[in-house]
Amino acid sequence: MQERSTTDTQWMLRALGVAAHGPEADPNPRVGCVLVGADGSLVAEGWHRGAGTPHAEPAALEAAGDRARGATAYVTLEPCHHTGRTGPCSHALAAAGVARVVYAVSDPNASAAGGAAWLADHGIATEGGLLEADAIALNRTWLHRTRTGRPWVTWKLATTLDGRSAAADGTSMWITGPEARQDVHEHRARCGAIVVGTGTALADDPRLTARHPDGSLHATQPLRVVMGQRDLPATAHVLDDSAETVHLRTRSPREVLTHLSDRGIHHVWLEGGPTVAAAFMADGLVDEIVAYVAPVLLGRGRQSVSDLGITTIDDALRLEPTDTRMIGHDVRITATLQEAR
Template identity: 60%
Template structure:
């Protein structure tokens, strides 16, 4: 047992808040969810803490129980996610909790994974009191893309684009480097790093020859690189930078966004960062397969050139694809807008 003080106030909330802080230390872009756990001994003191450090490492409950030792017996395990009930790269956490002799298990989010869920019922069958749903919304927010993927059977898709104020992603001569400033470009790398895969079409590869890696401001590669994905049937030159050894790459000779996402879901990809050109972006939008938009708007005007998105099949303002802004902020000289895709409006208002 540690010499940490006992929790005060409502018995489970402080421990769950601490578990949420621990969980946030886990990696984003991992096949597994971020999970935190706190073991509270029978006398109310904190006996052990832990978080999941990524696929293949010990789960949060196992780490916390190991640190708690015998003090876990008769105590309470507070976990941000329902303890798993299956054997993967590691054993089931339900068995670890039963063997440790805890008397109560409190968890936040119910597990949406059909392979791993069922932990609550297993613990109750072993005579352990289970308290579900404590700070469930906060717990779910830790693993937004992971949860989305299991609920919808496909990865969550974020479409990122950079454009001028008049909606151009490239000039008439095709030049597009750089529309936004260095601060915005660095911000893109931070957001890329949170995703599992970066997706472009063959047209983008042939036109821009991007490397699609995640880099530090000094240009050096970050330790973890998302999967690079190229969709389309055009042949990619053998010397294309996207085929180098800086990060893994997969090629899908496919134009159907749903089939691409299905294949990625089967590879445990939960969050796709869509950086393709206007044609690929339009295909995903027309298919209803974009969930979030991250737009970087530069305070410049071109007046002509390539549009940020291709034809969406919309011919009247009443059918416009409406977005719900979730954040608007300046990044250097540019403006970043994050928005959720809501739905096609049924309004028939006249243009203003």
């Protein structure tokens, strides 16, 4: 029994690795499927390549052909049991003659769940929960939106050692070094949307695109979102044809997140200035902070975040650091809010 458990773990690790090939910002989750024959050999594998393409299980089954009969399927997410752009993966596995299905995470989407129970009812051995924590981490933001109804929000912060985001004259380019700025572009490419306020859009005229070190654009761009009532000039970089842009004429973070959730976006990269950041923080809508701290002192200038209404140290917002590392000459600190909602 222990030997089989170890083997199952190894194959699920492979399925998780396969799933990671999928597009992270896609509306659908990243899912991998590995088919293993009764003799313990690899038969085929597949992963979901994005909305409108075959799910991981049909992709693996197509590669396997008749060799899928009698195999064990290792899947990182419970096989779906609904018909959308594609048919139910539960039916596809059963029709292919798969003998056993091992999955990592139950599907929290009520319209798609139920595949494991259906497979079991049809005589296929089904086991769940293997490497569940790893699979949850792989689809953290998608699972968050599915369970809460809103996207996961990461606030990107660039600050000096004394907590300034701009100098007294308003200039802020560049607080951090080129390595940190490139790191931001890599993070942008993994998100479904970038959000700023009209203040940032007017003052900095940012492009809000995800770019490679040579300046070329990533193949897939996040949605550029500007929130606020003020008009933007037609010449604003954020209105060029590098990526899609929406101007949401609201100051409500909840309205912004509702709009983005309705578009299937599950990870928002918040680059707004101190006022927008404070609004999201005040509403409890920031789940994670990625702070780039530069070894720079300004003494005065714009604070990194506006008034949060905190008057005593006992009410301070406490963060849970999850990663700290040097990026060039700057320090990147990643932390989650202890009571992120």
